[in-house]
Structure formats: structure tokens, C-alpha cells
Amino acid sequence: MGVRFGVMGESAAEVEQxxxxxxxxxxxxxxxxxxxxxxxxxxxxxxxxxxxxDGGGLVER
Incomplete structure (x- = not known):
């Protein structure tokens, strides 16, 4: 499964924030x-x- 985020804002600077x-x-x-x-x-x-x-975060078992 893939996960992605869409970050939206009213300006490019707001998206960067x-x-x-x-x-x-x-x-x-x-x-x-x-x-x-x-x-x-x-x-x-x-x-x-x-x-x-390796060794960090969640892993699939």
C-alpha cells in the first residue's frame, strides 16, 4: 500500500510552511x-x- 500527502495552501510559501x-x-x-x-x-x-x-520505524511482518 502506498501513502501520499497532498499539501495545499493559498500560496507557494504556505505550502512550503x-x-x-x-x-x-x-x-x-x-x-x-x-x-x-x-x-x-x-x-x-x-x-x-x-x-x-533499517531497524527503525514500523515494519511489515
Whole structure:
């Protein structure tokens, strides 16, 4: 199963702040779709969580 996050905001800076908030909370993300403007006042980036290092995080059993 894949997991991805869409981070939306009213400006590119607001989306970047959302990405920074995820990282500050310990969620390591890989950007799959850079910040781009969808319509006036609507910006978005698509990210996926990075896999944990060996021995760390949740693992499938």
C-alpha cells in the first residue's frame, strides 16, 4: 500500500510552511510533485513518506 500527502495552501510559501511543519514533526517526506499553482489562490505539492532506516520505524511482518 502506498501513502501520499497532498499539501495545499493559498500560496507557494504556505505550502512550503506545511511541508516544513511535517518535517518538524518528524515526518520525513520525499517530494513527488513540487509546489505548483492549480488555480488562483490554490497551490499544492504531493509528497510521500520516506522509508525508515533499517531497524527503525514500523515494519511489515
Amino acid at each position: 506545511g511541508l516544513a511543519l511535517l518535517r518538524d514533526r518528524g515526518v520525513e517526506v520525499a517530494v513527488r510533485q513540487p509546489v505548483r499553482q492549480l488555480t488562483d489562490g490554490r497551490w499544492m505539492a504531493m509528497v510521500t513518506p520516506k522509508a525508515p532506516a
